[in-house]
Amino acid sequence: MADEVKLFRTWSSPFALRIVWALKLKGIEFETIFEDLANKSSLLLQNNPVHKKVPVLVHNGKSVCESFVILEYIDETWTNGLPLLPKDPYERAEARFWAKFSDEKLWLSARGILFGVETEQAEARLQAIQNLQYLEEQLKGRKFFAGETIGFLDLAVGWMANLLSVLEEITGYVLIEEVKFPLLWKWMQDFSDVPVINESWPSRDKLVIKFQTMRDSYLAGKI
Amino acid sequence: MADEVKLFRTWSSPFALRIVWALKLKGIEFETIFEDLANKSSLLLQNNPVHKKVPVLVHNGKSVCESFVILEYIDETWTNGLPLLPKDPYERAEARFWAKFSDEKLWLSARGILFGVETEQAEARLQAIQNLQYLEEQLKGRKFFAGETIGFLDLAVGWMANLLSVLEEITGYVLIEEVKFPLLWKWMQDFSDVPVINESWPSRDKLVIKFQTMRDSYLAGKI
Structure with a gap:
């Protein structure tokens, strides 16, 4: 089964941009869902009920929140391609x-x-x-x-x-x-x-x- | 060469206590240096010049600061013993x-x-x-x-x-x-x-x- 990767972001969030870059650097295909924070979608609230903010990564139906947590998740899940963190x-x-x-x-x-x-x-x-x-x-x-x-x-x-x-x-x-x-x-x-x-x-x-x-x-x- | 592990802490810091627990759970021997935050030692300032606070772990002369960063460092350095983070x-x-x-x-x-x-x-x-x-x-x-x-x-x-x-x-x-x-x-x-x-x-x-x-x-x- 191919991975289904979705990213909730806004056009301007610098925190979400980290995830866009990481996914692209790793060569991972993903769907982008642009949010308007003045009118948050029910999907965003469902996937990040605690903080209700972007970025949220949804990978095969499971959501990951907080940009550094997402970066580490990406690095540990897609171990091929450019490593984000060094080995040492x-x-x-x-x-x-x-x-x-x-x-x-x-x-x-x-x-x-x-x-x-x-x-x-x-x-x-x-x-x-x-x-x-x-x-x-x-x-x-x-x-x-x-x-x-x-x-x-x-x-x-x-x-x-x-x-x-x-x-x-x-x-x-x-x-x-x-x-x-x-x-x-x-x-x-x-x-x-x-x-x-x-x-x-x-x-x-x-x-x-x-x-x-x-x-x-x-x-x-x-x- | 045996590992030299030192921990700068205070008697009450809950953040430093995490590191005490982690080292003990992993069975790592360490030396404790108790700090008085009203009168910080020059060694503490030298090992954590940015935040000037505890906990600081010094492993073979290299310092690691911020309690969650230290926990991950401990987990990745001493991979034997109890793992702190799961594999998945x-x-x-x-x-x-x-x-x-x-x-x-x-x-x-x-x-x-x-x-x-x-x-x-x-x-x-x-x-x-x-x-x-x-x-x-x-x-x-x-x-x-x-x-x-x-x-x-x-x-x-x-x-x-x-x-x-x-x-x-x-x-x-x-x-x-x-x-x-x-x-x-x-x-x-x-x-x-x-x-x-x-x-x-x-x-x-x-x-x-x-x-x-x-x-x-x-x-x-x-x-």
Whole structure:
């Protein structure tokens, strides 16, 4: 029996994009179900009753939620093709550690920049720069975080490669400059040059509008 | 060369306790370094410069941080002895999903009960009960979350087996009653009956004093 693979996502979710990339990198055929989070489908609620969010992977009728959990599931289920995590337990631990770090610390500081004003925005920027310095360190001697090819951590932080520039356009803050973060700067180019990655980017114009609207609404509600 | 395994912990950290249990269940000898978080050792800061917190596992000089990352590292490094995660990718995904859920949702609602007053405490309690219902479901037909023996998710939510009663004593809210959560109630007994588990519990009296003091300080700062 052929595998039946479905992915619930939105057009813009950076967390869902990780799964799109992973499936494509592994050469797995899948059906995409686009969700409108303002009007969630009953199928989404049925497949992710706990968090009611995307991404959800449904494989032969069984659902897997949470993007890192899905990435590990994909890697352990489809062991042929590109491995996402390395074999060595210590390297696996490093990839998991930095992925979690990025989702918690870096993502939070990026949000702080997007939704902050004045002092809090400046503080979030300092935090973001400190967090990016940690990631810069991880790229020493490597093209991608996983080495010569893309892996788990590359997919985990892949959102940076286009969302940071969207953030920069909206807020005027430039985070990754070549002179300050040469390795991350080059990684952003190399990562974006991979066909599987760049063919899946959401429209940049639409992202700018989306995040600008989010910022405006948030600030309007705050004042 | 024999493995050199060191664990940085505190006497009370429920996250570090997971690692104590895992190492003991696997039969791995290790040295314990007790930290005072008010006066962190330079060795701790050196081994966990990013988060500066416990637990940290140092294996042959290499440090691993974040309790779930450490649990997976232990499972993948010492493959003899009790496996923490099952073999089946879907069951592994389930264990990881519920572990994450418990650390985010359940832990947060427990904190809300500890630090909340009146309405917010009542809301946190409702959340906690809803979260516990999800976990109750996971125990259907199983003695432990991992089946007949303790596994990853049991260690992840192991803190419930003593901290919930500490919370109950301090706040007067009883969360896990036999009549409402028969499976969780029985799991708490079965889990606590395992020698490796109960020989490692911190002193209950000290925990009550610690959390009572934390609650008092928090509320005093708030008023």
